[in-house]
Amino acid sequence: MMKQQDIMTRERAEAELACLREIFSEVRLLDKQYMEQLQRQQVERQKLPCQWHDFLQKEHQCDRCSSLEAFLSKKQNTKLEILETDVYFVISRYVEIDGEPYVIEMFKRLHDNSVMDTLERKRLVNKLIGYKEKVYRDVLTEAYNRRYYEEELKQKNFAAGVAMLDLDDFKLYNDTYGHEVGDLVLKTTADVIRKNIRRSDTLIRYGGDEFLLILPDMKETEFLKKLKKIKTDLVQTSIPGYSRIQQSVSIGGVLTGEESIESAVKRADQLMYQAKNQKNMIVTENITYDENGEENTTREDIKQMILIVDDSEMNRAILSHMLEKDYRILEASNGVECLEMMQQYGTGISLVLLDIVMPKTDGFEVLAHMNREHWIEELPVVMISSEDSESYIRHAYELGVSDYISRPFDTKVVYQRVFNTIKLYTKQRRLSTLVTDQMYEKEKNNQMLVSVLSQIVEFRNGESGLHVLHINRLTGILIDFLLQKTDRYPSARQQQNLIITASALHDIGKIGIDEKILNKPGKLTKEEFEVMKIHTIIGASMLDSLEFYQNEMMIKIAYQICRWHHERYDGRGYPDGLKGDEIPIAAQIVALADVYDALVSERVYKKAFPHEVAMQMILNGECGVFNPILMECLKDAGDKIHALYVEEAEQR
Numbered sequence: 001m002m003k004q005q006d007i008m009t010r011e012r013a014e015a016e017l018a019c020l021r022e023i024f025s026e027v028r029l030l031d032k033q034y035m036e037q038l039q040r041q042q043v044e045r046q047k048l049p050c051q052w053h054d055f056l057q058k059e060h061q062c063d064r065c066s067s068l069e070a071f072l073s074k075k076q077n078t079k080l081e082i083l084e085t086d087v088y089f090v091i092s093r094y095v096e097i098d099g100e101p102y103v104i105e106m107f108k109r110l111h112d113n114s115v116m117d118t119l120e121r122k123r124l125v126n127k128l129i130g131y132k133e134k135v136y137r138d139v140l141t142e143a144y145n146r147r148y149y150e151e152e153l154k155q156k157n158f159a160a161g162v163a164m165l166d167l168d169d170f171k172l173y174n175d176t177y178g179h180e181v182g183d184l185v186l187k188t189t190a191d192v193i194r195k196n197i198r199r200s201d202t203l204i205r206y207g208g209d210e211f212l213l214i215l216p217d218m219k220e221t222e223f224l225k226k227l228k229k230i231k232t233d234l235v236q237t238s239i240p241g242y243s244r245i246q247q248s249v250s251i252g253g254v255l256t257g258e259e260s261i262e263s264a265v266k267r268a269d270q271l272m273y274q275a276k277n278q279k280n281m282i283v284t285e286n287i288t289y290d291e292n293g294e295e296n297t298t299r300e301d302i303k304q305m306i307l308i309v310d311d312s313e314m315n316r317a318i319l320s321h322m323l324e325k326d327y328r329i330l331e332a333s334n335g336v337e338c339l340e341m342m343q344q345y346g347t348g349i350s351l352v353l354l355d356i357v358m359p360k361t362d363g364f365e366v367l368a369h370m371n372r373e374h375w376i377e378e379l380p381v382v383m384i385s386s387e388d389s390e391s392y393i394r395h396a397y398e399l400g401v402s403d404y405i406s407r408p409f410d411t412k413v414v415y416q417r418v419f420n421t422i423k424l425y426t427k428q429r430r431l432s433t434l435v436t437d438q439m440y441e442k443e444k445n446n447q448m449l450v451s452v453l454s455q456i457v458e459f460r461n462g463e464s465g466l467h468v469l470h471i472n473r474l475t476g477i478l479i480d481f482l483l484q485k486t487d488r489y490p491s492a493r494q495q496q497n498l499i500i501t502a503s504a505l506h507d508i509g510k511i512g513i514d515e516k517i518l519n520k521p522g523k524l525t526k527e528e529f530e531v532m533k534i535h536t537i538i539g540a541s542m543l544d545s546l547e548f549y550q551n552e553m554m555i556k557i558a559y560q561i562c563r564w565h566h567e568r569y570d571g572r573g574y575p576d577g578l579k580g581d582e583i584p585i586a587a588q589i590v591a592l593a594d595v596y597d598a599l600v601s602e603r604v605y606k607k608a609f610p611h612e613v614a615m616q617m618i619l620n621g622e623c624g625v626f627n628p629i630l631m632e633c634l635k636d637a638g639d640k641i642h643a644l645y646v647e648e649a650e651q652r
Contacts, residue, residue, distance in 0.1 A: 006093070006094065006095045006096065007095070007096045008095060008096070008097055009097070009098060010097055010098050012139070013029075013095070013097045013102075015139055016135075017029065017104070019135075020104070020106055023106075023108075024091075024106040024107055024108045025107050025108050025109045026105075026106075026107040027104065027105065027106050027107070028104075028105050029102055029103075029104055029105075030067060030071075030102060030103040030104075030105060031100070031101075031102055032100060032101050032102070035067070035068060035071045035101075035103060038065060038067075038068050039068060039071075039072075066078070066079040066090060066092045067092040067103045067105050069092070070092040070093060070094045070103055071092075071094055071101065071103050073094070074094045074101075075094060076091065076092065076093040076094065077091070077092045077093075078090065078091050078092075079091075079092070088107055088108065088109055089107070089108040090105070090106070090107055090108075091104075091105075091106040092104070092105055092106075093106070135147065136148035136151075136152070138205040140183055140186060140187065140205075141186055141187055141189075141190035141205050142190065143190050143194075143203040143204055143205045143211070144202060144203065144204045144205070145204065145205055146204070146205070146206055146207055148204060149204050149206065149212065149265075153202070153204075153214065153261050154260065154261055154262040154265070155260055155261070155262065156260065156261050157256075157258075157259065157260050157261070158216060158256070158261075159216065159217055159218075159255075159256055160214055160215055160216045160217070160218060160255075160256050160261070160264070161213070161214075161215040161218035161222075161223035161226075161253060161254075161255055161256075162212075162213070162214055162215075162253065162254050162255075162256060162261065162264040162265055162267075162268045163212070163213040163215070163223075163227055163251055163252065163253040163254075163268055164206070164210065164211075164212055164213075164251070164252045164253075164265065164268040164269045164271075164272040165193070165210065165211040165212075165213065165230070165249050165250070165251050165272070166209060166210050166211075166249065166250050166251075166272055166273075166276055167185065167186075167189060167209040167210075167247065167248075167249055168247075168248040168249060168250055168276070168279050168280060169248070170182065170185065170208070170209035171209075173185055173245060177242065177245075181239070181242060181245075184239055184240065184241075184242070185209075185239055185245065185247065186205075186209065188237060188239055188240070188247075189211065189234060189247070189249075190203065190205070190211070192230065192233050192234050192237050193211065193213070193230055193234075195233070196226060196229050196230045196233060197213065197215065197226070198215075200216055201213065201214065201215045201216070202214040202215075212265065212268075214261065218255065220255060220286075223253060223255060223284075224253070224282070224284065227251050227253050227282050227284075228282060230249075230251070231249055231251060231280070231282055234247050234248070234249050235247060235248055235249075235280070248279060248280035249280065250272055250273075250275040250276040250279060250280065250281055250283075251272060251275055251281070251282045251283070252267075252268045252269060252270065252271030252272030252273070252274065252275055252282075252283050252284070253268055253271065253282065253283070253284045254267045254268045254271065254284065254285055255285075267285075270326055270419060271283045271284065271285070273419070273422065273423050273426060274303065274304060274326070276426055303326065303327055303328045304327055304328070304350035304351075304422060304426075305327065305328045305329075305330055305345065305348055305349050305350055306323055306327045306328070306329055306330070306349070306350060306351050306352075306353060306418065307330045307331075307332060307338065307341055307342070307345075307349050307351070307352045307353070308320060308329060308330070308331050308332070308353045309331075309332045309333075309334075309335070309337075309338040309352060309353065309354045309355060309358070309363070309366070310333070310353075310355040310358070310384075311333050311334055311355065311357075311358045311359055312355075313333070315355070315384075316331050316333075319353055319384070319414070322411050322414065322415055323415065323418065327350075327418075330345070330349070333358075334358045334359050334360045334361060335358055335360055335361025335362055335363065335365055335366045336360045336361050338352070338354070338361075338366055339361070339366060339369055342370070342375060342379065347378050347379065349379060350380075350422050350425070350426070351379075351380050351381070351382060351418060351421055351422050351425070352379060352380070352381045352382070353382050353384050353418070354366060354367075354381050354382070354383050354384070354401075355383075355384060355385055356383065356385040356387050356392065356396075357385070357386075357387065363383060363385070363396075364395065364396075364399065367381065367396070367399035367400060367401065368399065370399075370400070371399060371400060376399070376400040377400075380402040380421050380422070380424075380425045381400070381401045381402060382401065382402055382403040382404070382405065382417060382418060382421055383396045383401045383403070383404045383405070384405045384406075384407065384409065384414070385404075385405075385406065385407065386406065386407040387406075388406040393406075402421050402424075402425075403417050403421055405417065466601070466648075467507075467597060467601065468504045470593075470597040470601070470645075471503050471504065471506060471590065471593050471594060471597060472500060472501075472503055472504055473644060474592075474593035474596060474597060474641065474644075475499060475500050475503040475589055475590055475593050476500045477637050477640055477641060477644075478589050478592060478593060478630065478633050478634065478637065479492060479496055479499060479500065479589055481633035481636055481637045482585075482589070482629065482630065482633050483496070485629060485632065485633060485636075486629055488629070489585045491585065492585050492586070492589075495553065495557060495586070498553055498554050498557050499557055499561075499586045499589065499590075501554065502554060502557045502558040502561055502586070503561060503586075503589075503590045503593070505539070505543075505558045505561065505562060506539075506561050506562060506565045506590050506594060507535065507539070508539045508542060508543075508562060509534070509535035509536055509537065509538035509539025509540070509541075509542065509562060510535045510538075510539075511538070511542075512534075512535065512538040513531065513532060513534070513535050513538070514531070517531055517532055518532075520605070521605055522605055523605060533566070533574050533575060534575075536562060536563050536564070536565070536566055536574065536575050537563065537575055539562035539563070540559050540562045540563035542562075543555055543558055543559045543562060544559060557584075557586050560584040560586050560587050561584075561586050561587050561590045563575065563576070563587070564576070564578060564583050564584060564587035564591075565587050565590045565591045565594055566591065567583045567587060567588075567591065568591075568624040568625050568626070569583070569588070569624075569625045569626050569627050569628075570624075570625040572624065572625070573591075573624065581627075588626070588627050588630060589630065591626070592618075592626050592627075592630050592631075592634060595618060595623045595624070596614060596615075596618060596634070596641070599613075599614035599617060599618070599623070600614045600645060611638075611641075611642040611645065615634070615635075615638055618631075618634065619631060619634075619635070
């Protein structure tokens with residue numbers, strides 16, 4: 001069976017080959033094509049010229065090629081080659097590099113022209129020990145690797161504390177900052193752990209962002225104290241050059257009993273994923289520490305819930321007995337009870353074990369309801385049924401189940417499938433939450449920067465700055481009513497938040513208008529008004545000059561609003577005389593909001609109009625022609641808009 005350590009990337013393979021060349025006299029990499037040619041030649045009993053003839057002094061291939069045997073068996077072979085007075089030690093190792101099969105051949109000359117003496121033998125042993133040490137080390141973190149665990153530890157049985165550690169949010173670090181920063185996080189993590197363990201302890205990079213700790217002869221109190229210290233130090237340690245990255249780790253720990261290390265690792269892994277369900281926690285079989293380091297004496301409150309749905313009490317009892325040690329169990333005897341519990345607990349349920357044939361509402365009807373309510377996207381379902389026909393299974397997967405198990409089932413198989421499914425969804429939920437939080441933070445920062453910039457414009461315009469706030473809020477109200485009223489503008493739905501944020505930039509072009517015109521207390525002359533109209537083009541040009549951000553949707557929408565928020569539906573606006581839906585819907589919405597706020601707000605050149613008067617002026621067409629649908633939205637939203645201004649006035 002292939003081992004994980006024999007599956008590698010090209011980059012890792014090159015690093016390992018470089019290491020091997022320091023130890024062996026000769027190293028070469030044989031690809032699939034050469035090995036298949038070698039196999040054909042042996043089958044046809046032909047002698048393929050030996051590619052090592054200069055080194056081995058052979059004219060043809062061996063009758064029994066260790067490399068070919070390694071290739072066919074997908075294992076590692078060793079061999080001694082004796083040629084006259086020379087002895088060679090040969091290792092042939094099967095590997096897969098980027099999914100393609102290869103054999104690594106390693107040759108070591110044991111002596112030159114005489115029988116190998118004691119010194120030479122000692123040197124050989126030392127070099128082979130060095131090779132083994134290098135093979136067992138993770139190049140990035142210098143911790144032991146998964147290969148070391150598989151070959152040296154997994155089958156052993158001794159008293160120890162065993163802990164699985166998984167970095168929270170690691171994928172997000174890679175996606176946000178790049179793999180180099182991800183590597184730095186892993187190195188820092190390994191360094192912190194090493195500072196907290198003894199020389200007799202073993203740190204293993206188990207895979208990806210998971211680490212395994214083996215701590216021999218550990219008492220429970222010492223074990224918990226050490227895990228807590230590791231967690232605390234990781235949280236408090238900043239990543240060099242990236243102080244914004246806040247590390248956290250989820251840890252599952254067990255003390256070995258009369259079992260192998262492999263068995264203890266599996267138990268620790270299960271506890272680690274219970275910890276990961278809430279993030280930055282330590283979970284052992286008796287005690288948990290939450291993210292604040294507070295001790296809880298029970299694990300019941302953090303156990304993940306499983307809902308078992310089956311009309312057979314015996315089947316529910318069997319499944320419950322199998323899972324209750326590590327999970328909180330809910331039971332339902334039919335589909336109606338199942339849906340009621342889903343309604344009550346929501347995503348507090350980590351997984352549903354669902355039968356198909358049940359009274360009242362069967363399993364397929366439950367799945368159909370979950371799809372209608374979009375619950376299936378958040379709540380994994382494993383179907384367990386005696387129905388094993390292809391059509392049943394296919395239909396279940398079409399309705400969104402994560403797995404399908406036919407009765408009679410193997411207890412261990414069911415447990416592992418349940419564990420794997422919950423593990424996957426836990427990671428997905430956490431990542432989804434993080435991405436949402438990140439997007440919210442980005443949106444908040446965008447809004448803040450846009451607000452600052454727009455306030456600068458308003459300050460220069462001699463206004464209070466409330467105009468920008470009003471336009472933001474009015475745009476939000478109008479677009480909400482528009483999306484409820486019609487599906488005519490799908491782009492508005494997709495870009496709703498961006499339109500609201502970008503609306504604050506509608507008058508940014510006024511920064512280029514002379515203050516004498518901008519703040520004139522009376523009516524503008526015809527010439528002055530022509531200058532004022534240019535602010536639309538100035539604002540659009542400013543945004544158009546941001547060449548590095550031209551593909552950003554925010555900039556595209558802001559450009560539309562800046563340039564065309566004074567266009568009118570009948571084509572009598574400016575600067576381009578656009579008509580109807582030639583005007584982007586974002587600009588149409590902001591145009592209406594802008595006119596309403598201008599009417600109900602006091603300016604240096606006029607008093608504020610009452611809400612009712614402003615509404616009548618707009619609806620009568622005294623301020624230009626607007627989209628009829630938007631006019632309906634304005635009428636429907638009139639009371640809400642008025643209340644907004646009344647509330648603001650009361651707060652002043």
